[in-house]
Amino acid sequence: MLIDELLLRPQRCLALASHWQTRRIRNEAGVTENPMMRPTVDELMRRAFDAPRDPTSPEYKAGVRSILNLRVGGIPVPLPYELGTAQADAYFAGQNEGHRIWRKLEEEGEV
Known part of the structure; x- marks a missing residue:
């Protein structure tokens, strides 16, 4: 996605930010964590x-x-x-x- 497109569509930015904040990953020990929060x-x-x-x-x-x-x-x-x-x-x-x-x-x- 181009930066220009993000600037023109702020609601898309909010949706992406929300996705990044709720994304969870598993670390080496198998524990679910959220590095963005x-x-x-x-x-x-x-x-x-x-x-x-x-x-x-x-x-x-x-x-x-x-x-x-x-x-x-x-x-x-x-x-x-x-x-x-x-x-x-x-x-x-x-x-x-x-x-x-x-x-x-x-x-x-x-x-």
């Missing part, structure tokens, strides 16, 4: 915080989400708290967990 930020947040764990503050969770938004979607989030406050400290601690979550995903080959 990355976990969403919301899915990663559920994995991290729906499991039993010590409670965390909203600022901490915002820090985790900020890093996952950056890694998954390339969306930088400016610091929403004033430096030197407990809220900023919790936010930075959350960012550290966000980095750990992403590194673990990379090691496991999910991203």
